[in-house]
Amino acid sequence: EPEVTQTPSHQVTQMGQEVILRCVPISNHLYFYWYRQILGQKVEFLVSFYNNEISEKSEIFDDQFSVERPDGSNFTLKIRSTKLEDSAMYFCASSDDRDILNEQFFGPGTRLTVL
Amino acid sequence: GDSVTQMEGPVTLSEEAFLTINCTYTATGYPSLFWYVQYPGEGLQLLLKATKADDKGSNKGFEATYRKETTSFHLEKGSVQVSDSAVYFCALRNNFNKFYFGSGTKLNVKP
Numbered sequence: 001e002p003e004v005t006q007t008p009s010h011q012v013t014q015m016g017q018e019v020i021l022r023c024v025p026i027s028n029h030l031y032f033y034w035y036r037q038i039l040g041q042k043v044e045f046l047v048s049f050y051n052n053e054i055s056e057k058s059e060i061f062d063d064q065f066s067v068e069r070p071d072g073s074n075f076t077l078k079i080r081s082t083k084l085e086d087s088a089m090y091f092c093a094s095s096d097d098r099d100i101l102n103e104q105f106f107g108p109g110t111r112l113t114v115l
Numbered sequence: 116g117d118s119v120t121q122m123e124g125p126v127t128l129s130e131e132a133f134l135t136i137n138c139t140y141t142a143t144g145y146p147s148l149f150w151y152v153q154y155p156g157e158g159l160q161l162l163l164k165a166t167k168a169d170d171k172g173s174n175k176g177f178e179a180t181y182r183k184e185t186t187s188f189h190l191e192k193g194s195v196q197v198s199d200s201a202v203y204f205c206a207l208r209n210n211f212n213k214f215y216f217g218s219g220t221k222l223n224v225k226p
Contacts, residue, residue: 003158004158006158033214035214035216037216037219040218041218042119042215042216042217042218042219043159043204043206043214043216043219044216045213045214045215048212056211056212056213091158091159093159103161103164104214105158105161106151106158106159106160107158108156108157108158109158
Protein backbone atom coordinates (compact mmCIF):
# COMPACT_ATOMS: atom_id res chain seq x y z
CA GLU A 1 0.00 0.00 0.00
CA PRO A 2 1.44 3.41 -0.91
CA GLU A 3 2.51 5.55 2.01
CA VAL A 4 4.00 8.91 2.84
CA THR A 5 7.58 8.70 4.05
CA GLN A 6 9.61 11.26 5.98
CA THR A 7 13.31 11.62 6.70
CA PRO A 8 15.02 11.88 9.04
CA SER A 9 12.97 10.36 11.82
CA HIS A 10 14.82 12.49 14.37
CA GLN A 11 16.85 15.65 13.77
CA VAL A 12 18.90 17.40 16.44
CA THR A 13 20.22 20.87 15.67
CA GLN A 14 21.69 23.91 17.36
CA MET A 15 19.64 27.08 17.72
CA GLY A 16 20.18 29.38 14.73
CA GLN A 17 20.99 26.55 12.32
CA GLU A 18 19.01 25.78 9.19
CA VAL A 19 17.18 22.47 8.91
CA ILE A 20 15.45 20.79 6.01
CA LEU A 21 12.81 18.16 6.69
CA ARG A 22 12.05 15.84 3.82
CA CYS A 23 8.87 14.10 2.77
CA VAL A 24 8.01 11.83 -0.13
CA PRO A 25 4.25 12.04 -0.69
CA ILE A 26 2.20 9.33 -2.36
CA SER A 27 3.14 9.41 -6.02
CA ASN A 28 -0.15 10.40 -7.68
CA HIS A 29 -1.12 12.95 -5.05
CA LEU A 30 -1.27 16.63 -5.89
CA TYR A 31 -1.87 18.37 -2.54
CA PHE A 32 0.75 18.48 0.16
CA TYR A 33 0.69 19.65 3.75
CA TRP A 34 2.90 20.20 6.76
CA TYR A 35 1.69 20.02 10.35
CA ARG A 36 3.55 20.21 13.61
CA GLN A 37 2.92 18.98 17.12
CA ILE A 38 4.77 20.50 20.05
CA LEU A 39 5.13 17.88 22.77
CA GLY A 40 1.90 17.51 24.70
CA GLN A 41 0.03 19.98 22.51
CA LYS A 42 -2.28 19.79 19.54
CA VAL A 43 -1.33 18.97 15.99
CA GLU A 44 -1.31 22.33 14.18
CA PHE A 45 -1.63 23.10 10.50
CA LEU A 46 1.36 24.91 9.00
CA VAL A 47 0.96 25.08 5.23
CA SER A 48 -0.65 23.52 2.19
CA PHE A 49 0.95 23.36 -1.25
CA TYR A 50 -0.48 22.75 -4.70
CA ASN A 51 0.75 23.27 -8.23
CA ASN A 52 4.16 24.42 -7.00
CA GLU A 53 2.88 27.15 -4.79
CA ILE A 54 1.56 27.69 -1.29
CA SER A 55 -2.24 27.59 -1.25
CA GLU A 56 -2.75 28.29 2.45
CA LYS A 57 -0.58 28.94 5.48
CA SER A 58 -1.17 29.49 9.16
CA GLU A 59 0.11 32.32 11.32
CA ILE A 60 2.80 29.96 12.58
CA PHE A 61 4.30 29.75 9.09
CA ASP A 62 6.35 32.94 9.18
CA ASP A 63 9.33 34.06 7.09
CA GLN A 64 11.58 31.52 8.81
CA PHE A 65 9.70 28.71 7.08
CA SER A 66 9.64 27.76 3.42
CA VAL A 67 8.44 24.78 1.42
CA GLU A 68 9.57 23.39 -1.87
CA ARG A 69 8.99 20.53 -4.23
CA PRO A 70 12.44 20.44 -5.79
CA ASP A 71 12.27 17.39 -8.00
CA GLY A 72 8.71 16.16 -8.45
CA SER A 73 8.91 13.57 -5.71
CA ASN A 74 10.26 15.25 -2.56
CA PHE A 75 8.39 17.89 -0.58
CA THR A 76 10.58 19.77 1.85
CA LEU A 77 10.09 22.07 4.81
CA LYS A 78 13.00 24.42 5.55
CA ILE A 79 13.45 26.33 8.76
CA ARG A 80 16.04 29.03 8.14
CA SER A 81 17.22 29.84 11.65
CA THR A 82 15.83 27.45 14.20
CA LYS A 83 14.59 28.58 17.60
CA LEU A 84 14.11 26.52 20.74
CA GLU A 85 10.36 26.74 20.29
CA ASP A 86 10.61 25.04 16.90
CA SER A 87 11.24 21.75 18.72
CA ALA A 88 8.28 19.58 17.74
CA MET A 89 7.13 16.61 15.71
CA TYR A 90 6.59 17.63 12.09
CA PHE A 91 4.10 15.66 10.00
CA CYS A 92 3.83 15.71 6.24
CA ALA A 93 0.58 14.73 4.53
CA SER A 94 -0.70 14.41 0.99
CA SER A 95 -4.03 13.96 -0.74
CA ASP A 96 -5.16 13.41 -4.30
CA ASP A 97 -7.90 16.02 -4.17
CA ARG A 98 -8.74 19.09 -2.18
CA ASP A 99 -12.32 17.92 -1.80
CA ILE A 100 -13.49 17.94 1.79
CA LEU A 101 -14.43 14.26 1.55
CA ASN A 102 -10.95 13.18 0.55
CA GLU A 103 -8.54 11.76 3.06
CA GLN A 104 -5.15 13.21 3.84
CA PHE A 105 -2.47 10.52 4.25
CA PHE A 106 0.12 11.28 6.91
CA GLY A 107 3.76 10.33 7.22
CA PRO A 108 5.35 9.01 10.44
CA GLY A 109 6.76 12.39 11.38
CA THR A 110 10.18 13.91 12.01
CA ARG A 111 11.05 14.80 15.58
CA LEU A 112 13.03 18.05 15.57
CA THR A 113 15.01 18.92 18.68
CA VAL A 114 16.58 22.37 18.84
CA LEU A 115 19.27 22.77 21.52
CA GLY B 116 -12.21 29.84 16.00
CA ASP B 117 -12.57 26.19 15.17
CA SER B 118 -11.11 23.74 17.67
CA VAL B 119 -11.22 20.20 18.99
CA THR B 120 -11.00 19.12 22.62
CA GLN B 121 -10.44 15.52 23.62
CA MET B 122 -9.94 13.84 26.94
CA GLU B 123 -6.46 13.73 28.32
CA GLY B 124 -4.68 10.45 28.70
CA PRO B 125 -3.21 8.13 29.23
CA VAL B 126 -6.14 5.75 29.39
CA THR B 127 -5.22 2.32 30.74
CA LEU B 128 -7.62 -0.58 30.26
CA SER B 129 -7.55 -4.33 30.55
CA GLU B 130 -8.10 -6.42 27.46
CA GLU B 131 -11.80 -6.81 26.54
CA ALA B 132 -12.79 -3.68 28.47
CA PHE B 133 -15.11 -1.05 26.98
CA LEU B 134 -13.44 2.06 25.61
CA THR B 135 -14.74 5.61 25.37
CA ILE B 136 -12.56 8.55 24.38
CA ASN B 137 -14.47 11.81 24.50
CA CYS B 138 -14.16 14.45 21.81
CA THR B 139 -16.02 17.72 21.45
CA TYR B 140 -15.60 20.37 18.81
CA THR B 141 -16.27 24.00 18.04
CA ALA B 142 -16.80 24.94 14.42
CA THR B 143 -18.77 27.23 12.19
CA GLY B 144 -20.54 25.69 9.26
CA TYR B 145 -20.66 21.95 8.73
CA PRO B 146 -17.31 20.28 9.42
CA SER B 147 -16.33 16.70 8.74
CA LEU B 148 -15.09 14.79 11.78
CA PHE B 149 -12.32 12.23 11.99
CA TRP B 150 -10.51 9.90 14.32
CA TYR B 151 -6.88 9.20 13.51
CA VAL B 152 -4.70 6.60 15.22
CA GLN B 153 -0.93 6.62 15.61
CA TYR B 154 0.75 3.35 16.44
CA PRO B 155 4.27 3.51 17.91
CA GLY B 156 6.80 4.63 15.30
CA GLU B 157 4.19 5.13 12.59
CA GLY B 158 2.28 8.00 11.00
CA LEU B 159 -1.27 9.12 11.57
CA GLN B 160 -3.75 6.67 10.04
CA LEU B 161 -7.37 7.45 9.41
CA LEU B 162 -9.48 5.26 11.67
CA LEU B 163 -12.96 6.50 10.80
CA LYS B 164 -14.83 9.57 9.71
CA ALA B 165 -18.28 11.13 9.51
CA THR B 166 -19.24 13.93 7.19
CA LYS B 167 -22.64 15.04 8.45
CA ALA B 168 -24.82 15.08 11.55
CA ASP B 169 -26.02 11.68 12.81
CA ASP B 170 -23.55 9.82 10.60
CA LYS B 171 -21.79 6.95 12.32
CA GLY B 172 -18.23 6.15 11.33
CA SER B 173 -16.97 2.65 12.07
CA ASN B 174 -13.85 0.60 11.47
CA LYS B 175 -12.06 -2.28 13.19
CA GLY B 176 -14.73 -2.42 15.91
CA PHE B 177 -14.42 1.30 16.68
CA GLU B 178 -17.43 3.60 16.28
CA ALA B 179 -18.16 7.29 16.59
CA THR B 180 -21.38 9.19 15.92
CA TYR B 181 -21.47 12.81 14.74
CA ARG B 182 -23.71 14.55 17.28
CA LYS B 183 -24.43 18.09 16.22
CA GLU B 184 -26.67 18.82 19.19
CA THR B 185 -23.86 18.09 21.66
CA THR B 186 -21.01 18.95 19.23
CA SER B 187 -19.40 15.63 20.04
CA PHE B 188 -17.75 12.72 18.25
CA HIS B 189 -16.87 10.26 21.01
CA LEU B 190 -14.86 7.18 20.07
CA GLU B 191 -16.08 3.82 21.42
CA LYS B 192 -15.09 0.19 21.19
CA GLY B 193 -16.86 -2.64 22.95
CA SER B 194 -13.84 -4.85 23.64
CA VAL B 195 -10.32 -3.51 23.31
CA GLN B 196 -7.27 -5.60 22.48
CA VAL B 197 -3.60 -5.15 23.33
CA SER B 198 -3.02 -4.30 19.67
CA ASP B 199 -5.27 -1.23 20.05
CA SER B 200 -2.61 0.44 22.20
CA ALA B 201 -1.81 3.69 20.38
CA VAL B 202 -2.45 7.42 20.44
CA TYR B 203 -5.87 8.50 19.16
CA PHE B 204 -6.49 11.93 17.65
CA CYS B 205 -9.87 13.52 17.08
CA ALA B 206 -9.94 16.05 14.25
CA LEU B 207 -12.26 18.21 12.22
CA ARG B 208 -11.98 19.57 8.72
CA ASN B 209 -13.92 22.75 8.18
CA ASN B 210 -15.50 24.15 5.05
CA PHE B 211 -12.18 25.79 4.14
CA ASN B 212 -10.42 22.40 4.09
CA LYS B 213 -8.39 23.20 7.21
CA PHE B 214 -7.75 20.45 9.73
CA TYR B 215 -7.89 21.02 13.48
CA PHE B 216 -6.65 18.25 15.72
CA GLY B 217 -7.09 17.45 19.36
CA SER B 218 -4.05 16.89 21.53
CA GLY B 219 -4.28 13.12 21.34
CA THR B 220 -5.19 10.45 23.89
CA LYS B 221 -2.78 7.64 24.60
CA LEU B 222 -4.45 4.26 25.13
CA ASN B 223 -2.62 1.48 26.94
CA VAL B 224 -4.30 -1.92 26.89
CA LYS B 225 -2.92 -4.52 29.30
CA PRO B 226 -3.30 -8.27 28.76
